[in-house]
Amino acid sequence: MKKWIPILLIAALLLAALPVGTFAHTADEPFVVTLWAGQNINAGTVSVWNDGDNLYVKYETTDGWELLETHLAVATNPDDIPQANGNPIPGQFPYKHEDLGGVTVDLYTIPLVDIPASAEDTIYIAAHAELEKPGECEEIPTTWVQGELGSVTLWAGQHINAGTVTVAIVGENLVVTYETTDGWELLETHLYVGTDAPTDSAPGQFPYKNEDLGGVTSDTYSILLSGLGVECDGTLYIAAHAALQKLTGYEEDGTPIYQTETGWGAGQPIDDGTGNWAVYFSVVLPCGTEEVCKLEEETAWGAGIDFPGKNWAMYFPYEIQGVEILVEWPEGGTITVAFEDLQIASSSDYDYNDWVADIETLATFWGTEAEHSDLLRIDFTITPEARGAGYNHVFHLAIPAGTFGCNGTYTLTINGTSETGAFYASTDNDFVVIPWTYNALPGTLTNTIEPPGIVSHYPNINNTDPAAPQHQPYVPPQVTATLSIEFSELCPFDFSVYDPYNPEKMHGEGLFFDPYLHVVNWNGNINQGDPRMLTVPVDWMWPEAGVAIWKAYPDVTAGNPPTFTAEWWVDYNDLVYEGKP
Template identity: 35%
Template sequence: MKIMKKWFSTFLIALLFTVAFIPLIPTISAVEVGEPGTKTVDLIAGQHMDVGNIIVWIDGGILHVKYETIEGWYLIETHLAVATNLNGIPQTKTKNPIPGKFPYGRYYSPPVTADEYEIEGTFSGTLYIAAHAKVCKGEVVTEVYESGEGSAQVYGPISSYLPLNDAGWGTSKPAVETWKHPYWPLIPDSSAVWISSSYFIEDAQPDSWRKFTLTFDVLGVPLAGSIVTANSDNAEEVWLNGELIGSDGTVNVSFDASGGDPHEWNTLKDYPFTPVQGTNTLEFIVHNYAYPTHDPTVNPTGLIYKVTVSYLKSMGCETAWGEGDRFLGANWAMYFTYTV
């Protein structure tokens, strides 16, 4: 989510209050519709659809303007203007409002169902408020990808750590279910199995590295909450679309486990992420530590993962305004008033 600020002419600035942006990640207040001192108007999309509320109140010298949507609708962007008279809201010469020139605006990636602006100032009399939004209706889709279902490819083993796209990884082949050490954990509520480049490790003694890749498509707008739950023997890096999203253990240098095993293989770890719309590539670099044995059941290697991806399958987007009086221009944009 990012915040943008537009600068206006001295004339417009004089009409607007002295204000302060809220933090980049806002706190959503728990104020309820109908509480004393609040004003609530419907958030109207496409001229006729009620898709939520705009709630306004003042607390401790701070003006709060909260957007919230009903189930199935999401905020994609919002723009807000507050002034002491109607002319203080940026408009064209023909009296249509210009949301892109409102002093406050945010874009949401991923989309959200609520957001709140906090504006500091000295307030009295009647305030004119234009609350604009772009909203999308959609179905939340959750997809799960698990190791062992046949979609992962594996590169290696190789004898030293290499960057993701280094040609030294060679060519890939389908990952296979591997021999599972009795102490390796499984992922709760999952069908995931431990996978590797072969059923038994090719050579259990030296350091070895393997790279696993998985591609998946997000056929809508990504939402918050996507996560990778993973574990490996011994250590892993997790990459999404070429960016490191987390690691566990010593991955990029040799590690001699003969002095003691740090037991990273016993830890299921969560790696939150936000995918992109379209095709995504998830990659794991797994390091098996050297150990003085050739027995594949003494120093095995493997990877287990469960990937949960959530996105909004959009059924259409609309422009929305806080319900009130129409501006004097030709479109249906609206403003409302709040009396302090």
């Protein structure tokens, strides 16, 4: 019977189970509907969830039901599910697993871009299955048990053991074999086989006979069982007669002398009133068995909304869940910022190694891999690399007002010590991430003069003596920092408008933040747009101390300030620092 429940009510109830703007449905906590077999038999579940790339639909049966076939349709409009006159056509569904052979679990993985669907889109799923369930089982006969059924003595003249009569099943035949012993030979054999005991002891009337055997010691009958009318575990009655002879000597002229006798396979007398000693015996014909189970077979659908046709098929809605999508920016996730800390003057050496730091940026968006524009969180990791300066500095990471459209909470952690506060998108947010660059990389010209064993180009370095004091060992950073901003709502943000390596914006203008350097000694800042700041890829090798950047990088033009071309950092010589492990 068709379930007449208002469609809008069902849709509302189903969608009420879905989350709003969050990520609820996972493999561990999926969206679940009942798998109905034959309209009203609970045969299991259909579970649905998604990650950033794929939609997952899993059939699972219970209570002994097994899957023979599944057919699945997924569409952004229920009218796009294959159907005729309002009735779905499972054989035309785009996804199908046939010949499943009775499994209890079946999983589909469908790329979201194939649907296509993005976060918060509602899709419609028709989940069809053909099921079976083993019912009551019973043992039924199959075929004859092969082998010997029995053997009796072949008596000659009532009291002489002349051999045996053996009965066996070979294939579909009953095989009866006479075999003589002690010199006895077969002249004739007559055989009765039937489902009733014989009532006539006259061998000549028996249905099977071999005459004129001429004195053999073995004779075999092979009789098709199907012609005997016997059933499994039925009884066959057998009367096995033989005319026998045995050589006992020779006449004086050499003529053989034989003893002749009538023989019967041992058994009980044939009661025909003649009074002779004819006998018969019986054998039972067993059959093998196998377990045969009745099967229930049903069509099943995932519970939901009725199709408009006359059958009881259903579909159900599912809202694509946004998930956390991690995005490294720029590609690879880390940029290097390098500074020349002298005031712009003719005395500036432009070696861009007075402060060098890596900034790793990892953004957490909400959405799908194919489409994500809502930011949940952004994390910065600041790692100092070089300090080729005599000056001290304070390193800042500033986020100008209006960069993000949402408020939130920040956490700044420097060497394990954290502070948390409010982040207001409408105001400038200025974070001191390395309070004193001298503490982060102690010493003078730190990580800009080559360590022992590497040729240095710093003036007056003794390169012939690896232990010369002017060489400086590599110093790992003593201070690092992380800055995390957690937004209070989904925050639209587009990285594509920023390019830190744009040849026209390589002085920080291509960043969405300002990693500026405050120079304590002359109390000034080097901000985005200042030619003394460079943004370069993370694997960039900075010049050695006192080496102007155009001397280490031939594609840079000397000047005050120097002039840079696109990807100028690709081509360099041995005047760069090579001491980093």
